Amino acid sequence: MNIVGKTSLQQRQATLSTATLIRLSGLAAGLAGLGFIVVGLFHPVNVPAAVTTATWVNVHIVAMAMALLGLIGMTGLYARQAEKIGWLGLAGYGLFSLWLVLVVGVSLVEAFILPGLATESPAFVAGFLGMFSGAASAIDLGAIPTLWKLSGAMFILGPLLFAIATFRARILPRGAAVLQGVAALLVPLGALLPPEYEPLVMVPVGLSLLWLGYALLAERQANAPERMVVSKPVKVA
DSSP: OOHHHHHHHHHHHHHHHHHHHHHHHHHHHHHHHHHHHHHHHHOOOSSGGGTTSHHHHHHHHHHHHHHHHHHHHHHHHHHHHHHHHHHHHHHHHHHHHHHHHHHHHHHHHHHHTHHHHTTTOHHHHHHHHHHHHTOOOSSOOTTHHHHHHHHHHHHHHHHHHHHHHHHHHTSSOHHHHHHHHHHHHHGGGGGGSOGGGGGGGHHHHHHHHHHHHHHHHHHHHHHHHHHTOOOOOOOOO
């Protein structure tokens, strides 16, 4: 029975499956980065008059896809560095992932619910949009405004901690980690910008994810042949 040969084949298949998943997560991170850039450049001002426009709907559909792809991409980026990224990387990954989950839910409401309520319940629309400007809502929105306030810290600390851990791990490009860290520090400056320019703080974050995703994708492709080496089978009677 060819035990070693069978074991080697199983190991190769497992390695190829892992490499494929990592490669796909790199692609997802890159696409999420592009989504950040698109949302940052084209997000309309958060006013009730904007919610019925095609731009509003399309941007928030992109934001949903961005967040979902970002979850996949960040998981791959964390998995690739898991042995060296430590608790700091885990904390950054967790916080950034929580922010992305919140973005999925909020963007779902913005893309598919608010446009239909613009005329039927303008108070709800105004109250929901008030979360982003700090304006009080005439409608009880439950815990959503509180969660969104907390999300600001998640969006800053998550990428920042992950960037520091990535820089220290020396597995992915340190330049991309520096860019991600700087991008996270720029996020609070969005509050100082006019409302129409606030979303631009997402562009540097997108560029860093695009860089990290590309690095992950290219790295796995370059190293794939080395992982496909199989030991010479030894037959055991």
